[in-house]
Amino acid sequence: MELQQKIDRITDILRRDDGISGAMHYTEQISWILFLKFLNDFEEEKEGEALLNNTKYERIIINDFRWNHWACPKTDEGKPDVETSKTGGDLTQFVNGQLFPYLKGFKNSLSDLKSVKYKIGNIFEFLDNRIASGHTLREVLDIIDTLNFQSQDELFELSHVYENLLQGMGNDGGNSGEFYTPRAVIKAVVEALAPQPGQTVYDGAAGSCGFLIEAFDYIINKYRNKLSTEQWQFLHENTFFGNEKTPLAYTMGVMNMILHGIESPNILKQNTLTANIRDIQEKDRYDLIVANPPFGGKEKPQIQQNFPIQSNATELLFLQHFMKSLKKGGKAAIVVPEGILFQTGNAFKNVKEELLANFNVHTILSLPAGVFLPYSGVKTNVLFFDRTGATTEIWYYECNPEQKLTKNKPIQYEQLQEFVELATKRALSANSWLVKATEIVDTDLSAKNPNTNNDIDHLPPREIMVLIKRNDNEISRLMAEVEQILEEGHNG
Structure with a gap:
């Protein structure tokens, strides 16, 4: 059975369970089980490497809570040990009463915030077993036990299957919509930013960490076999940073990064907007910022006080936060609703005046309506700006798919490929044009294609x-x- 088929089979099994309702639940439950199997294989691989190097590897998980002990024990011949395998009420009781409390406890017993053990504690702090039937859980464990995460091919395939699960959770509607930015948009934006080894990358509205993972994959693929040991370590430990306030999104994001090979992601569970931006110093800033912050929300007065230009519009507050968090010479790409570009109310006007005066807004990508369906029909744009001085000229690109985007016909990377190719040259075309900063009236930055x-x-x-x-x-x-x-x- 192929990996995707196995995950589909697990999804079908979980749908029948009384504790599961909807894509959010079954994705969450598949995630923690996948993660523990991945962790087991990761530790076995580390142990094998240590043996070859005549060193000792200290396991994170003690024996009683290792996958091969509680989930799928084996005989000496390596076959499933049916006699010692827990199932039904015994299995549920062990998972709820012993396994989860043990894993949740990691966060309280450690001071090393970068350790994998601390990250595990972080993940399980916000997770619980929702699978009501121990027999259902046994079926799921047996299928996941057949996966081998020591195989690079299988791990690579898993990362894509997991992305599909997260997308399904996003398509389930409701609050889960904030988890998922279309893969095509993420890929095009990261390629236009072109991250490099040694740079720090930040997303203050990380969700499932799609932007950070794409930046990691971009660096790995472009600089394969060219990274020094120090660069490799920096890439895994000190490159990627983010915040996410929603517990489930945070958990999914951290797991997503670890499953993609970033062993110690610097993702914090916190509301980015609770930080007073007046306190941000150069040492707190990042080389690259890439994000799709939530918009349309309303923030309380005490949150607004953290910003020089106060507004209850979350998108304006996030934009100020990102402007303040960008290093000198740094680059940012932020997804914003259309309203930010054309609205000229006091707060909108003041933020845009500061943006144009202190940052180089060099590119605006106008995305078609429907990019964020089914959970939002709002038209959006991507603002690209550098901290290299004032804006002098903006290169606009209008993405115009031949067909209207719908839930079942989402945007494809091919529809953004021309943007990526033209962006570095700032080339003029039927879909792109230049506007001088002196021609901008009343901070109206909305895209008006003169070629139409x-x-x-x-x-x-x-x-x-x-x-x-x-x-x-x-x-x-x-x-x-x-x-x-x-x-x-x-x-x-």
Whole structure:
């Protein structure tokens, strides 16, 4: 059975369990079991390496709680030991009463925040076994036991299967939507940023850590066999940083990074916006920042006080945080809702004035509507800016897929490939154009493609319909702007 088929089989088994409801639950439950099997194989591999090098490897997990002892014990011949395998109520009782308390305890007994053991404690702090039936759990354990995470091919395949699970959880709707940015967007944005060994990379709204993992994969693939031992260690231990406030997203993100080969991810479970940005010093800053922060939320007055320009719009607060967290010479790419670009209410205008004056906003990628379906239809853009001086000229690129994006027809990397190819050269095309900073009126940064034919008399009916829809969008924009001004007036 192929890996994806095995995961699909587990998903079907879990759907029948009384404790599981929806993709969020079964992804969470598959995750902790996968993780413990991965950890077992990781430790066995380390033990084997130590034996070859005539050294000793100190296991993280003590014998009673190792996979081969409680989950799937083996006979001396290496076959499943049916006699000592727990199942039913015995298995559930052991997992809930002994295994989880043991793993949760790691966080309290350690001071080394970078150790794998501490990260395990972090992960299990927010997890519980939701599988009601011990017989269901036994079925799942037996399937996962057939996976071999010492095989690089299988580990690579697992990382992609896991991404699919997280995407499924995102597609389940509700709050899980914040977990998942489409893979195509992540890949295109990271390729445009082009991270390098030795740089620090930060995502203050990490979710399932898709941006950080893509940056890791980019460096590994581009600089394969060129990294020194020090660079390799820095890449695994001191390159990637992030915050995530939602417990489930945090847990999934840390596991996702470890499953992708980043053994000690520096991801903290905290709300990024609780930090007062006035306290951020150069030593606290990062070379690269890449993020898709939540938008449309409302923050309390005590959170707003952490920012010089106060607003209850989470997107404006995150943008200020990222501006303040970027090193001199650093590069950022931030996904923002369309409203940030065109709104000119006091807070929006002031943040954008600071952005244009103190940062080089060199690129704006206009994404098509529907990129974040099914959980948001909001039109979005990606702001690329460097901390290298003021903005002089912005290169715009408008992504225009031939077909409308839907839940079942999501954006593809190929639809963003031209953007990646043209971005470094800032080349002009039917989809790209340049705007001088002096031409920007009232901090309106919205993308208005000058190459679009506006001669309505000679347009075919289909294109006239597109223009009418565009006008509707413009009216919606203006309405949002008026609402924002009224709200600011009310709050003031």
